[in-house]
Amino acid sequence: MNILEKIKNELDTFSKSERKVAEVILSSPNTVIHSSIAALAKQANISEPTVNRFCRRLDTKGYPDFKLHLAQSLANGTPYVNRHVDENDTAEEYTSKIFESTMANLELARKSLDPTSINRSVDVLTQANKLSFFGLGASAIVARDAQNKFFRFNVPVICFDDILMQRMSAINSRQGDVVVVISHTGRTKSLVEVATLAKENDATVIGITTKDTPLAKECSIVLSVDVSEDTDLYMPMASRIAQLALIDVLATGFTLRRGSKFRDNLKKVKDSLRSSRFDRKD
Amino acid sequence: MNILEKIKNELDTFSKSERKVAEVILSSPNTVIHSSIAALAKQANISEPTVNRFCRRLDTKGYPDFKLHLAQSLANGTPYVNRHVDENDTAEEYTSKIFESTMANLELARKSLDPTSINRSVDVLTQANKLSFFGLGASAIVARDAQNKFFRFNVPVICFDDILMQRMSAINSRQGDVVVVISHTGRTKSLVEVATLAKENDATVIGITTKDTPLAKECSIVLSVDVSEDTDLYMPMASRIAQLALIDVLATGFTLRRGSKFRDNLKKVKDSLRSSRFDRKD
DNA sequence: AGAAAAATGAAATTTTATTTCATAATTATG
DNA sequence: CATAATTATGAAATAAAATTTCATTTTTCT
Numbered sequence: 139m140n141i142l143e144k145i146k147n148e149l150d151t152f153s154k155s156e157r158k159v160a161e162v163i164l165s166s167p168n169t170v171i172h173s174s175i176a177a178l179a180k181q182a183n184i185s186e187p188t189v190n191r192f193c194r195r196l197d198t199k200g201y202p203d204f205k206l207h208l209a210q211s212l213a214n215g216t217p218y219v220n221r222h223v224d225e226n227d228t229a230e231e232y233t234s235k236i237f238e239s240t241m242a243n244l245e246l247a248r249k250s251l252d253p254t255s256i257n258r259s260v261d262v263l264t265q266a267n268k269l270s271f272f273g274l275g276a277s278a279i280v281a282r283d284a285q286n287k288f289f290r291f292n293v294p295v296i297c298f299d300d301i302l303m304q305r306m307s308a309i310n311s312r313q314g315d316v317v318v319v320i321s322h323t324g325r326t327k328s329l330v331e332v333a334t335l336a337k338e339n340d341a342t343v344i345g346i347t348t349k350d351t352p353l354a355k356e357c358s359i360v361l362s363v364d365v366s367e368d369t370d371l372y373m374p375m376a377s378r379i380a381q382l383a384l385i386d387v388l389a390t391g392f393t394l395r396r397g398s399k400f401r402d403n404l405k406k407v408k409d410s411l412r413s414s415r416f417d418r419k420d
Numbered sequence: 421m422n423i424l425e426k427i428k429n430e431l432d433t434f435s436k437s438e439r440k441v442a443e444v445i446l447s448s449p450n451t452v453i454h455s456s457i458a459a460l461a462k463q464a465n466i467s468e469p470t471v472n473r474f475c476r477r478l479d480t481k482g483y484p485d486f487k488l489h490l491a492q493s494l495a496n497g498t499p500y501v502n503r504h505v506d507e508n509d510t511a512e513e514y515t516s517k518i519f520e521s522t523m524a525n526l527e528l529a530r531k532s533l534d535p536t537s538i539n540r541s542v543d544v545l546t547q548a549n550k551l552s553f554f555g556l557g558a559s560a561i562v563a564r565d566a567q568n569k570f571f572r573f574n575v576p577v578i579c580f581d582d583i584l585m586q587r588m589s590a591i592n593s594r595q596g597d598v599v600v601v602i603s604h605t606g607r608t609k610s611l612v613e614v615a616t617l618a619k620e621n622d623a624t625v626i627g628i629t630t631k632d633t634p635l636a637k638e639c640s641i642v643l644s645v646d647v648s649e650d651t652d653l654y655m656p657m658a659s660r661i662a663q664l665a666l667i668d669v670l671a672t673g674f675t676l677r678r679g680s681k682f683r684d685n686l687k688k689v690k691d692s693l694r695s696s697r698f699d700r701k702d
Numbered sequence: 703a704g705a706a707a708a709a710t711g712a713a714a715t716t717t718t719a720t721t722t723c724a725t726a727a728t729t730a731t732g
Numbered sequence: 733c734a735t736a737a738t739t740a741t742g743a744a745a746t747a748a749a750a751t752t753t754c755a756t757t758t759t760t761c762t
Binding site: 230287373 | 453454484485487488489491492493494495505507509510511512514515516518519520522523526527529530533535536538539542557558560561562564565568569572605607608609610612634655657660661664665668669671672673676696697698699
């Protein structure tokens, strides 16, 4: 996490002297990265060891390491993650905040993904007789997007965002079928049931969800996508975008596994759309 | 200027020993920022003063200052956009590449958005009698997502991904209606026609598309979302994610415009979903 | 109020970076 | 192609910066 943010967040857990250092740093971080520990200590009217302890408290190895982190925070321009949208933000401000928090959450999501599980998922997907993608609400669109992608691969793929159709489909699944269940919370009852049904009918169940949730427990493979929840303003935002990026990863893994001839095919699918479009002049 | 770039540029003006240092730095900059001058000197098989001179040559005050610059270069992220997925990539590699290029493209998209147009769009959206979102293919899911969001605001909102329904809907639109047409290419014939029909029937047409396209020309307001095309592997990837982030921006703008009471309402909508979910233990 | 715990800073120590200066390598010149 | 001039380099010395130790002060908890 961005160290400037971290300082802001932990401001009230600091001791009196530590807060003095924090204030100096926050008020002019750009000066600090060019100061020695002695200069900073003097500026904050505290001793050098206190500055050093302050740095360690923030999980850095010491003052020079702390400066490195600080420099990186500053380089990123405006610090990312928990920049919350504010009542009085201009269009430019909230646009930036939303994009930045989306990017930060993608970074989080990437870190939370386990390459081994992705690899296994790609294995299973490439070998499937039939693919099903199920989601509800915001995750329904992720399922649809997956359908749109995998359909191009010329494999049997279905997608439902209707509880009953999902159940029927799950009950009719069999060995060799792959069911991908998408739910950020992992707690949507009907989806958990669908996962259970599919599993009982010998389908391989891949869950795109948060780890350690009821849904995760029902899945053969869990692809956990962590995002920082509190950036969502009462509606799914970063979560569905991270899920879509994961769909891209799975689709890419799929095409890589299938080899280069297969990719020529994809080009054909894309080219087939050409007649529906206006030509480019350039 | 980015110091890593600078090192690359000036590589041939360096002396033999300096080049050794440069190579070590370029090959693993992330290790270097955590190394002492002694460690780096040893790694490059040259003496400490040489490292120091190398730093000064690059207009830094000395080794620690150089590390600061280096840290900042690294923080800006290697300009990832063009990191293409390769045939032999491991799951971890292509996952990182896809996430990184998605992030880079979000950054591009953000820069291409015009705050004024966003503001006008939010204006228009908050005052609309009826909202319609139209898209096809990958953009259809963006339209659905928008519907899912705006529906929570308790405004009349429709969404079609069927050409005929879109046309009928456009023909029936009237003054005070807002039609949002989504197409990355901006060249999908039927969508351009829908935009034209809607405009002819006095609806306000907002286009989420690339600027200077046939679709853009038909719109009252263009929200241009630029992404680097060549990251898409024969299927829409970054483009739809950037569009979704834009939907988040519009939805956020909408809620801000409507004030705080309105946001309590959103919470209610979210809470209404609770009974469909398994409880959290924590 | 008074003991225990935590926070703080002065001084000593250690680590790290820089300067100085002698030597080696390279380049230019007759 | 020798040799002077220039430039590059590293060993050792010095300087600077950071960290540790430990005694003192402040805070917190009975």
